Amino acid sequence: MTREEEIIKVHGNGTHVVILGAGASYASTLRNPEKNGKKLPLMRNIVDIVGLQDIVKELPEDIRAFKEDFEKLYSSLCKQGKYSWATTEIELRIYNYFKELELPDEPTIYDYLVLSLRRGKDVIATFNWDPFLYQAYVRNSELVDSPGILFLHGTVALGYDAEEGRAGPVGYFSKNTYNEFLPIKLLYPVDNKDYNSDPYIKGQWDGLANRLNVAERVTIFGYSAPITDVEAIELLQKAWGTPERRNMEEFELIDIRPQAEVRKSWKTFIHSHHYGYGNNFFESSLANHPRRSVESYHHWAMPLTPSEAFQEGNPVPQSFRHLHEMWEWYRPLVEAEDEFYKAKP
Template identity: 55%
Template structure:
């Protein structure tokens, strides 16, 4: 007998793991659906100079230092003089542009869907500087157990206390007598993206490498991250942690990207075993939206069914029609209740 949607809600497993890696495309997709309240746009590296309003700085630079791509421009300036007035001004403008961004109040954004789609066994790792992931995490945390999050290029929301070796909300204190969470570094020259040199960045990368390396991690989703040539070191670190495609021959790799499937898959082919991948241009067609909070259960039943009916288990898809946070929270309520019931059963089994 085929499983039903209700079976999907009630089926809760321990273990497992899903890693989601976010690039600029994820934040751009979020603001397309729900515009940033202040009208701020998410830039790509190719339109960054115009959107963040850096043109006046570029115009006074010598021709040899100019570049249309922001990362190349910053690299040129850094190589010339890493402490120049232009470098300092760019750093300040970039930080100020992103720090004032916010998610629309009471609207269900893609980031809200995303953080609620996963559980504490899962990890969201972002390359983005914007505060959207952190804001979505905070406002949805009272509703359900959240996944872990890490910030691979720093974030305007997250600070780091060197005294304590801990991260937290920027500007806040770890302790009453100090331990200030100071802003993390955002900008690095292309040629010097050394992810082990910065204490905070190294700590964040250790998380994603650990999660990718774990045998229990069976799903990886790349959302809006194109693995640009300027991030060769980042992709190499992830590839080393993940291992060869032949050794990950049962795992499922997923790409959410607006580019063609051929182009997107080519970027990630060293991670993909044979046909074990999914490709979509839309978050709401992904595994995260097909089975929120049950992505591992769906994977496990499909690939290692205990009964014939498991392989044909129904999905429990969430749709883009949900517009408000309250609607989103109500939709997830049965899933969270089933998880709480499962946790109570585990306590009884373990005699706690």
Template identity: 45%
Template sequence: MSNEQFVEYENLMKGRPHLVILGAGASIAAIPNGDKNGKQTSVMWGFIDKLDMRDIIESVSLKTTSENLEDIYSELDSRTDCDDVKRILESRIMNYFSEFEIPDEPTIYDVLLLSLRKKDCVATFNWDPLLLQAYQRVIRITKDLPKLLFLHGNVAIGICEKHKSVGAIMNRCPICNEHFSPIRLLYPVAKKDYNSDNYIKDNWNAISHYMKRAYIVTVFGYSAPKTDKEAIALLKNGWGEIHDRNLEEIEIIDIRSEDELVKSWDEFIHSHHYGVFDSFYKSTLGMFPRRTCDAMFDRLMNCKFLDSTKGLRENMSFQDLESYFKPILEEEAIHKGGFSID
């Protein structure tokens, strides 16, 4: 390969997307002390009590003894005599998540969005509005932000069914000026149908595209549950066979053990091409924000020793973040890609 060919290849690789997949653990990390009003988010286990649904659920004598919302909802969904209870549960879920307000200070979601560029993508399984609320305020710092995908729907997103336009739930359709209607949430049945709703189907088609093209995939707080086989199969279909992904990297941000995490994602990991981190700030996103694919290529292909001490710090204010990203954004205004990491 000539020098010119290598430079062209380098720019191509560095220009590939970085895909970030978010699960419940990411929202928990975003508001570890609760939202603006102290409201805590949580995983699905024991969630019925948070919704104040215990008495209503017990009134229908479920066969399952599980405390997991997915198991409870799945049984309700399978029984026609539980339709009224299921509708109450769906309404409670929508209302519960709609009440979340992002804290005034920066969260992990603010920092995550600023750490990526327009070529990149953040796909979330979460219903809460925190990611979109973060997006709506960091866009004041830069409009060059990643695409957002909501794989199970989201309480902050609305749709005009007539004109197929989508936006923040408080907005109006730009064509007919009617208020958006809430999009459908994909509730946790054991066997999910990702084709039953056009909006959710479009989001899954999009993530498949990003899985195919991604240089780095970061999984943040998503447990890859064995019960959601349809989701894992769709992700795997986009990613392909691991022997064909020998240049790409999987990064996992989670507090669970490395052995457990690698076992969960072994269908996606080629050999040693992975990293496990217990903090966002230790990952490539935190150490080389907006230059993640550039840093990965320089480290693996250019064999550079990279200085990770210049990365983001915990507890940065919005003023700190603006100052930190100012020279990075100025460099992007001059050079459109293929950045070299010092």
């Protein structure tokens, strides 16, 4: 199909789930640095970037040894139970560092992400604490109603009102209960994350499970499926099912690691050759078939005519300098969707 044909080819059904790991946020800051020049920490360097050195040097040597594996370091502190002063200060410093992160003014990978999916059927779930996804969600709402967003490990962008069971911008107040949306817990011991213990986190995982169960396309962006995150992988697998059950769906991997290594990490999710792989966002279905990723898969997997199996696609330009310029490119896609839904009985 040509670009024009892909724009007007709208289906109302089909879910695309995107799951983000730290690699997604890191890739975004490499392309467009954080607005105030702050570095995005990873688990291997969070002690140095956030400024936890003075705390770590006061800890026993066996715990200090995990300086470059922060999740193990934090878990060791929690296990021993006598370092509450350290865990409290670590949690506070990490929260304060991440809450100050801000997207730059120019379009970022996160803007591409929220504009490339559709509300009501698609969802983006992230393991990242940073506020980038939420900030992109808010600032692009001028053009579209963005897809659903889920925060599997919490986020500094949102708070939670336990009485209402609802999230909102941290520090704001609920219109129904007048309670403040309080900060969401970010850190859990790696060997016992127990996602069911926190009502907000449980709700996020339940939402992801519902979407994964019906998803026709899944994209994993920058999430390495670490062997330490046992509970997360078990929950994802339970919702997705076995490769034999998902023999018609498409699994997509965006990762800088070699293809064979990445595929091995996700082998229990992939049926045969039903997967895609790329080193960056712009090699993905999200960038090559924005807002039509499920439609494009239908045309490829079940073409109505032979020509539909060989699509040009509609790759989004990488050269946008301003959000309004970006919005003008996406606008025809959004308008075609509006026309489709208006015409539905």
